[in-house]
Amino acid sequence: VARLLYIGIVGDTGRFLFNNTTPHTLEIASELLKFPFNHNDELNQLAEKEPSILPFQGYVLQNFQLNDKGFCKVIITSDVLETFDIAPNEASLFVNTIADIKGLKIWLFAVDEGEEIRCRIRSKGIVINDVASDFGGGGHPNASGVSVDSWETFEHLANALNKKL
Secondary structure, three states, X not given: OHHHHHHHHHHXXXXXXXXXXXXXXXXXXXXXXXXXXXXXXXXXXXXXXXXHHHHHHHHHHHOOEEOOOOEEEEEXXXXXXXXXXXXXXXXHHHOOOOOOOOOOOEEEEEEEXXXXXXXXXXXXXXXXXXXXXXXXXXXOOOEXXXXXXXXXXXXXXXXXXXXXX
């Protein structure tokens, strides 16, 4: 149980990088580490991806669209999914691939899932769940999501997020 709680805390705090990491969070994690499990092995497993999907990560790193205000979007069409033989849920694992870009403030990672376009929205300290809510989605202040029915609606979402900056 301690192992699972620890993994949940690590995942939900983005490895203790997100603003939901408080002294209390760290105290609880510290207590959980007193139990007999190998936290290094667990952390390593959290980041593992199948080698067959890693070329897709290269695609993401070569095809993001970043503006001078710190807004970035990544568009994953069905053609891209097909080219890399990757499922939409696998593609979504790469939402934070671009998180380390200098100057990045808000990013939008959109994956065509056929009937809808699933958009994952992330930010560094800027509340974005209000915009997600305006488009029928929701989530945390810095990590939200919404599904839209067209690339046109996606562009409206992107514009609304860009205006936050």
